[in-house]
Amino acid sequence: MPSIDQPVDNTDDKSDFVSDYLLYLLAAASDAASNQFHDTIRKAGLRVPEWRVLACLYDHDGAMITELARLALVEQSRLTRIILQMENRGLVYRKGNPQDKRRVHVYLSNTGRDLANDLVAQAQIHEATLLETLQNSGAEHLKPALQALLQKLG
Amino acid sequence: MPSIDQPVDNTDDKSDFVSDYLLYLLAAASDAASNQFHDTIRKAGLRVPEWRVLACLYDHDGAMITELARLALVEQSRLTRIILQMENRGLVYRKGNPQDKRRVHVYLSNTGRDLANDLVAQAQIHEATLLETLQNSGAEHLKPALQALLQKLG
DNA sequence: GAAAACAATATGCATTTTCATACACTTTCG
DNA sequence: CGAAAGTGTATGAAAATGCATATTGTTTTC
Numbered sequence: 620m621p622s623i624d625q626p627v628d629n630t631d632d633k634s635d636f637v638s639d640y641l642l643y644l645l646a647a648a649s650d651a652a653s654n655q656f657h658d659t660i661r662k663a664g665l666r667v668p669e670w671r672v673l674a675c676l677y678d679h680d681g682a683m684i685t686e687l688a689r690l691a692l693v694e695q696s697r698l699t700r701i702i703l704q705m706e707n708r709g710l711v712y713r714k715g716n717p718q719d720k721r722r723v724h725v726y727l728s729n730t731g732r733d734l735a736n737d738l739v740a741q742a743q744i745h746e747a748t749l750l751e752t753l754q755n756s757g758a759e760h761l762k763p764a765l766q767a768l769l770q771k772l773g
Numbered sequence: 774m775p776s777i778d779q780p781v782d783n784t785d786d787k788s789d790f791v792s793d794y795l796l797y798l799l800a801a802a803s804d805a806a807s808n809q810f811h812d813t814i815r816k817a818g819l820r821v822p823e824w825r826v827l828a829c830l831y832d833h834d835g836a837m838i839t840e841l842a843r844l845a846l847v848e849q850s851r852l853t854r855i856i857l858q859m860e861n862r863g864l865v866y867r868k869g870n871p872q873d874k875r876r877v878h879v880y881l882s883n884t885g886r887d888l889a890n891d892l893v894a895q896a897q898i899h900e901a902t903l904l905e906t907l908q909n910s911g912a913e914h915l916k917p918a919l920q921a922l923l924q925k926l927g
Numbered sequence: 928g929a930a931a932a933c934a935a936t937a938t939g940c941a942t943t944t945t946c947a948t949a950c951a952c953t954t955t956c957g
Numbered sequence: 958c959g960a961a962a963g964t965g966t967a968t969g970a971a972a973a974t975g976c977a978t979a980t981t982g983t984t985t986t987c
Binding site: 635636637638639640641642643644645646647648649650651652653655656671674675677678679690692739742743746749750752753756757758760761762763764765766767768769770771772773 | 788789790791792793794795796797798799800801802803804805806807809810825828829831832844846893896897900903904906907910911912914915916917918919920921922923924925926927
Binding site: 820848850876 | 947951
C-alpha cells in the first residue's frame with residue numbers, strides 16, 4: 620500500500636467528457652476487446668493489420684487492393700506494402716486483371732487459407748467467450764447497433 | 774456504368790465472417806464514426822492522438838504520463854513523445870512530482886485549455902448530430918453497452 | 928479518335944511508431 | 958540498513974506509416 624500517493628485519479632470515474640463520449644467509447648471498447656485477441660494473432664506470427672487482411676480475404680478472396688484497403692480499414696499505400704510482405708511470406712498472391720490492367724486482385728494461398736481458417740475459428744471462439752462474459756450487459760444490442768451505425772455512415 | 778466489371782464484391786453484403794464479427798464491427802464503427810470528426814481535428818492543427826490527449830486532459834488535468842497513455846489509448850513511449858511535441862507547441866506543460874521524482878504530471882496550458890474547450894464543444898455538437906442521424910437504429914443502447922463492456926474488460 | 932478527366936496501384940521520403948532497454952527513483956524484504 | 962525487485966519515464970534504432978505524387982491504364986467528352 621503506497622503512502623505518499625494521492626494520485627490525480629486512479630479510476631476513470633471522475634471524468635466528465637470522455638467517459639460519456641460516443642467516439643471515445645467506441646475507440647476504447649474496440650481497443651479493450653481487440654487487445655484480448657491480439658495476443659493470439661501475434662502468437663500466430665502476424666501483426667494486427669495482417670490478420671485484418673487475412674480475415675477480409677477469408678470473406679472476399681480475390682478482392683482488389685482498393686476494396687481490401689477499405690474493408691481492412693487501412694490506407695491504400697499501406698495496404699500495398701502489407702500485401703507485398705504477405706506475398707513474400709507466401710500467405711497471399713497477387714494477380715492482375717486482364718480486363719483492366721490497373722487492377723490487382725489478391726488471393727489467399729493454401730498456406731494463407733489454412734492460417735485464415737485457423738484464426739477465424741479461434742476468433743469465433745474468442746467472440747463467443749467474450750459475449751458470454753458480457754451477458755446481461757446489453758451486449759445483445761451491440762452488434763445490431765454497430766451494424767446500423769455502419770449502415771448509416773457507410 | 775462500367776461494362777467489363779464483374780468485381781468480386783462491391784458491397785459488403787456477401788461477407789460471412791467479418792460483417793458479423795464483434796471485434797470487426799467495433800473497429801469499423803469506431804473508424805467510421807471518428808473519421809467524420811477527424812477533419813475538424815485536423816483543421817484545428819492537431820493530429821488525432823493529440824486531440825485524444827487534449828480531451829483526456831480536459832477531464833484529468835495533471836495526470837501522469839502512464840495514466841494518460843492508458844486513457845488516451847496510446848503506448849507509453851509514444852505518449853512521451855507526443856507530450857514533448859505538445860509542450861513545444863505550448864499546449865501542455867510537464868511538472869515533476871516532488872514526492873516521487875519518477876513521475877511526470879501533464880497539465881493543460883492556457884492555450885491548450887482554450888483549444889480543448891473549443892474542441893470538446895465541437896465534439897459534443899458533432900455527437901449530438903451523429904446520434905440524431907442514428908435515431909431508430911438502436912443507438913440508445915450503444916453507450917450503455919459500450920460502457921458495460923469497458924467495465925467488464927477494464 | 929484524341930485529349931482530358933478519372934481510376935488503381937506503387938513509390939519516395941519525411942515522420943511516426945514500436946520494441947527493447949536504459950535510467951532514475953522507490954518500495955520491499957531479509 | 959542495503960540489496961533486490963518494482964515503477965515511471967525516456968531514448969536509440971529499426972520498421973511502419975502517411976502523404977504527395979508518379980505511373981500506368983481506362984473512360985469520357987467533344
